[in-house]
Amino acid sequence: MARVGLTTERLVLAGAELADEVGFDQVTVSELARRFDVKVASLYSHVKNSQDLKTRITLLALEELADRGAAALAGRAGKDALAALANVYRDYAREHPGRYAAAQFRLDPATAAASAGGRHAQMTRAILRGYALTEPDQTHAVRLLGSFFHGYVSLEMGGGFSHSAPDTQETWVRMLDALDALLRNWPASAAATTATAATAATATGPVSGP
């Protein structure tokens, strides 16, 4: 019966498209089979299982994102570079919500190590070359930027900022201004501050509001 020409790559690509259409966690082996007009069991020759499929979509998304980041960063520095990378994340999430969600998928350590994840950290570090941050601080800054990018995009995508007053584009621009200012004027380690006081007591969360 006429072979359709399934391939791991074709499946992963179709899976990524499916994710963008219906959401990453609605990606199902069955639906994929339906799209290729093939019986479900047939996919299992190309993909180990559902988890494997999702992992591959995740790796694809991380790779695409890293490629876009690298392209955007080329020839830019300082605030320009910061805004460029930030926009890559935001735009990618808007264009490919399913893939972006996939990029958040938890990978096992081994797979994660072999993924494009490292390139992302590298890119953020590259941006910081435009600011005068020495080592311990640089890592803190990398983490801060990572947290911010990820958090902002998640909230905006999730509708967290939906119906509030100032539109998100304005917020976005002002936030980048703020981050740039922060990096240019990174506070010295106030080791003996009262900062740690509250630490032991409580925890954090994602907040929806405006």
Added chain:
Amino acid sequence: MARVGLTTERLVLAGAELADEVGFDQVTVSELARRFDVKVASLYSHVKNSQDLKTRITLLALEELADRGAAALAGRAGKDALAALANVYRDYAREHPGRYAAAQFRLDPATAAASAGGRHAQMTRAILRGYALTEPDQTHAVRLLGSFFHGYVSLEMGGGFSHSAPDTQETWVRMLDALDALLRNWPASAAATTATAATAATATGPVSGP
């Protein structure tokens, strides 16, 4: 046959515990039934369906989180308040990973409006009273803090910062220092800056802005 005494509340609570043990998206009506040693169909008298169960767990988590936040904020201001609320989120995520994940669950607008989500935004706004920010900026700052808290906690929970050099506690403290500094010295709206330049250029397709 001996009634077990199921209740919507008991189910939601057990669901929250289950989430903390196995992860929010592994919370299943079947597993819950198993835990109460009851047949699956029996749960449907107390909960509309799986989605309804998850929604209720989400609402519970948002409420708990808001309560903790309110308690932590009482009597504090400025950086103290900032650190206190941030720690509430972080600690909650550590103690109750499943519930924290639930708090991220996308609610339909109507339900979201009736949730404790608003309290969270209010708390962040309350913190900003300790800093001199006037209106458009205040909202931007609320969103920035929300993005940051959510992003940081997600990444740390997801193992994003796992095996890197400076331990996360140090990063956490320094980040709070940085945010405090940023809020105390919020940059004025540099409307005519080069900020927007990069936005339009960002290689990736259609510019994002509204």
Added chain:
DNA sequence: CTAAATTGCCTAAAGGTGTTAGGCAAATTT
């Protein structure tokens, strides 16, 4: 250019989750 080996998709089947419909017995009300 066949014949053999491989590979791709299929049928079959079993196990898990979600959900609805209808029934009997336990708890509650009268």
Added chain:
DNA sequence: AAATTTGCCTAACACCTTTAGGCAATTTAG
């Protein structure tokens, strides 16, 4: 104690996942 309500159960269907084994189309070899 009778009547009513309510709680949990059985039955059944739909859908997703995964494994095992088979036949035919394709590729490789002689």
